[in-house]
Amino acid sequence: MNDTSLLLRLGVALAIGLLVGLERGWQRREEAEGERTAGLRTYTLVALLGALSAILAGYTSPMFLGLSFLGFALAFGAFAWLEAKTEQNFSVTGVVAALITFSLGAYTVLGDLQVAIAAGVIVTLILALKQPLHTWLRRLTWLEIRSVLILLAMTFLALPLLPDRAVDPWNAVNPSEIWLLAIIIAAISFAGYVAVRIMGSQAGVALAALAGGLASSTATTVTLARMAREHPAASPLLSAGILLSGFVMVARVLIVASALNDALLLPLAWPLGAAGLVLIIVSGLLFLTYGKGSKECPQLSIRNPFDLGMALQFAALIAIISLLAKVVSNLMGDAGLTVLAALSGIADVDAITLSLARLSRDGVTVTTAALGIGIAVAVNTLVKAGMTFSLGAGKAGWIVSGASLAAIAAGSVTFALAA
Structure with missing residues (x-):
């Protein structure tokens, strides 16, 4: 290692120590000089000590670095x-930060500079995010922690154990693939749930509807429709939220289907794009007209979608619909698939979307799969409009139904023209 390279590495070590020390010093900036163990200068010198120890170890013995680290730690x-x-303050964070800073100083001499710099930035970020992380931790519930653990178990324990091949005579049910799809959809829904938890009612109807639509557009529709029944004056604003969550559902279907088979992107982009455009335009107009200054911000109550039972049920639903779709396709052809898509859309669009997208890679034409997905989306949209009416949200029911019918009409016409 030449002198220029050595000086560069010493400079990086100093920069890492300075970065960590800046954060540590700022955290304890109110304390008088001499009242804290380490601050800006100390952490900078700690990184330099680590780097010099690594250099001297190269001239003496590797043991020198270990002994230096041990002596410094003591x-x-x-x-x-x-x-x-x-001070009766038993936080060990400062000690751990100092040991890591020493280690990073040594690593700048012995290892990759980019890795050392990245690690230094990550350490500083973790230290600087103390308050947000503690606030987030206090807001977590046990159910949410369990949900993350379930996600990890589903992904890293269960998934590798499942056979990655069809296990039925019709080659429709691949346990590994179905389980992976269930994980992806549940993770997307969980992300929406977390967004709702973080934003709460203070974010307003628009942001809550966006996040709620990602978690469950049906649950969002029910919540906002009930709000519209209790607060009739806010019906246009709450209708805008329902339509916005419907737009999120349409966008999610397009993204998921295209990710599974990119050949579906173009056939679905036109009809779903047209339908989504109608929904977002009507929603936007309603927000612009009635949203400003409104105090009617609903408290979305969406069940945590990452319950193990629900994950198993969703995986089973995908498997059943995949099997039915394959059998119906073999026995009844395209007409049978469209009927199955319509029936599936009454309850859910994700399962039929995943099933048809998979089948479009193996026997079913892209046009038929796109038609089935479009029918499922249309039926699901009509069902949610009916829910708005059935929950007693009169004015909101008319607004949502009108916009939903217009969106379905736009999608149908576009699909026919593009076919």
């Missing part, structure tokens, strides 16, 4: 213990 730990004993 000395810094002793000072931190005295400070903790005096």
